[in-house]
Amino acid sequence: QKNTDTAFFGQPRGLSTLFFTEMWERFSYYGMRAILLFYMYFAVTKGGLGMDQTTAASIMSIYGSLVYLSGVVGGWLSDRVWGSRKTVFYGGILIMFGHIALSLPFGAPALYASILLIVCGTGLLKPNVSEMVGSLYLEDDKRRDAGFSMFVFGINLGAAVAPWAVPWAASGFGLNLFGSEQNFHAGFSLAAIGMFFGLLQYYFDGKKYLSKDSLYPDDPIDKESLRPIINWTIIGLVALAVILGLMAAMGQLNVTNVINLITFVAIILPIIYFIMMISSKKVTKVERSRVIAYVPLFVAAAIFWGIEESGSVVLALFAEQRTVLHIGGWHFAAANFQTLNPLFIMILTPFFVWLWGRWKNQPSAPGKFTAGLIIAGLSYVWMAIPGMLYGTDGRVSPFWLVGSWFIVEIAEMLISPIGLSVTTKLAPKAFKSQMMSMWFLANSAGQAVNAQIVKYYSSATEVPYFLAVGLVSIVFGIILFFFIKRIHGLMEGVD
Numbered sequence: 001q002k003n004t005d006t007a008f009f010g011q012p013r014g015l016s017t018l019f020f021t022e023m024w025e026r027f028s029y030y031g032m033r034a035i036l037l038f039y040m041y042f043a044v045t046k047g048g049l050g051m052d053q054t055t056a057a058s059i060m061s062i063y064g065s066l067v068y069l070s071g072v073v074g075g076w077l078s079d080r081v082w083g084s085r086k087t088v089f090y091g092g093i094l095i096m097f098g099h100i101a102l103s104l105p106f107g108a109p110a111l112y113a114s115i116l117l118i119v120c121g122t123g124l125l126k127p128n129v130s131e132m133v134g135s136l137y138l139e140d141d142k143r144r145d146a147g148f149s150m151f152v153f154g155i156n157l158g159a160a161v162a163p164w165a166v167p168w169a170a171s172g173f174g175l176n177l178f179g180s181e182q183n184f185h186a187g188f189s190l191a192a193i194g195m196f197f198g199l200l201q202y203y204f205d206g207k208k209y210l211s212k213d214s215l216y217p218d219d220p221i222d223k224e225s226l227r228p229i230i231n232w233t234i235i236g237l238v239a240l241a242v243i244l245g246l247m248a249a250m251g252q253l254n255v256t257n258v259i260n261l262i263t264f265v266a267i268i269l270p271i272i273y274f275i276m277m278i279s280s281k282k283v284t285k286v287e288r289s290r291v292i293a294y295v296p297l298f299v300a301a302a303i304f305w306g307i308e309e310s311g312s313v314v315l316a317l318f319a320e321q322r323t324v325l326h327i328g329g330w331h332f333a334a335a336n337f338q339t340l341n342p343l344f345i346m347i348l349t350p351f352f353v354w355l356w357g358r359w360k361n362q363p364s365a366p367g368k369f370t371a372g373l374i375i376a377g378l379s380y381v382w383m384a385i386p387g388m389l390y391g392t393d394g395r396v397s398p399f400w401l402v403g404s405w406f407i408v409e410i411a412e413m414l415i416s417p418i419g420l421s422v423t424t425k426l427a428p429k430a431f432k433s434q435m436m437s438m439w440f441l442a443n444s445a446g447q448a449v450n451a452q453i454v455k456y457y458s459s460a461t462e463v464p465y466f467l468a469v470g471l472v473s474i475v476f477g478i479i480l481f482f483f484i485k486r487i488h489g490l491m492e493g494v495d
């Protein structure tokens with residue numbers, strides 16, 4: 001049974017359940033990420049783990065990559081085994097325990113356990129909570145787009161509040177609980193509590209307001225099809241164990257090599273998906289053309305997300321090491337800057353909704369992607385300026401960061417919502433949910449590349465780093481420009 005009720009600001013009541021679930025989940029995720037980088041590389045005397053900065057930066061990126069890579073499995077489990085309602089709930093539980101692990105003083109082992117739990121948990125929760133938003137509406141319900149906009153607002157609300165709340169907890173709630181030092185575990189506890197609120201609300205309200213359909217898989221798997229999948233899973237796990245075992249035997253089982261391995265998987269997986277879809281017999285000629293059109297958009301999205309997601313790594317390092325944090329009587333934590341990304345999204349979204357609603361001959365999706373890539377590149381070129389003007393030894397105004405985030409969020413407006421909707425429209429019938437996973441895989445691939453390149457970032461190298469990465473994005477944007485018409489043609493009528 002579908003909802004026609006209008007109890008939540010004109011939207012079905014179930015939207016409020018999903019809104020708050022995702023708000024709290026994102027609160028916990030982005031709150032944790034805001035302090036995690038510093039927790040990893042700060043000295044032990046300052047409450048950190050004392051890792052070297054390049055390893056910490058690389059872990060941040062590969063972690064981000066894995067979180068969206070695991071959605072492939074999460075989406076499948078929901079479609080074929082558990083149904084979305086349970087899958088989301090299990091995911092939330094794993095995420096909460098992931099944050100609890102970090103709230104305990106168990107150092108690096110707790111860190112790796114937490115990463116594992118949150119990667120699995122987010123893979124179960126994130127794609128399926130979005131999928132449930134879509135299924136609140138009947139096919140022709142005109143409220144769907146507005147519903148998604150509200151949902152995305154919830155995401156960013158959680159993401160914007162967390163970089164204030166979590167560092168505040170880590171610093172002792174302004175009560176000087178931990179002296180002048182930080183207690184990162186207190187911060188991670190707040191993330192765990194946030195996810196707990198999300199779960200509580202999801203469980204009780206979900207029972208009342210979410211449809212019974214969501215309790216069952218859409219396309220339940222039968223015993224026969226299950227067997228080969230179990231076999232392949234076992235083969236995969238054995239292969240993984242063999243690879244890790246070989247690495248260990250050769251004395252090569254270390255963080256760097258595990259990161260390299262994951263980078264490889266995150267890049268190869270979408271390539272396999274593309275080959276599979278393009279060569280599948282279930283895909284019609286028109287659909288095949290659309291998938292081919294999606295390839296350059298995917299690459300563009302990966303480059304964009306690479307820059308966007310580096311905000312919690314590269315720009316976070318810049319905030320900590322190169323920015324004046326005392327302004328007037330105020331002292332900011334470097335982690336607070338993470339609020340700027342979601343804040344600008346909330347500010348800019350209404351303007352762009354208005355713009356797309358009014359602009360008659362607006363550019364096609366490839367056109368918007370072109371502009372997005374060039375603008376994202378400019379947000380990096382912008383960050384090269386302070387180093388060029390004042391050198392890289394001292395500290396500069398935080399407005400450089402504010403400016404960079406503002407610019408990159410304009411790019412996000414041109415790529416994120418547009419990409420999401422074009423992904424659904426270009427999806428072949430037989431690969432609907434896989435295409436949705438592809439959208440997250442673009443982010444995952446971008447962050448996997450980041451895990452390799454952030455190693456070259458430091459204050460000393462910031463100018464060439466920002467220029468080089470920024471130019472790659474701009475140059476790719478320019479190349480895309482010359483193919484806009486061709487790609488649009490391949491899209492076969494999709495705008």
Ligand code: LEU
Nearest residue numbers: 026068155159416440443
């Ligand atoms: N900022 C987005 C979120 O957390 C990123 C996603 C679209 C990959 O939801």
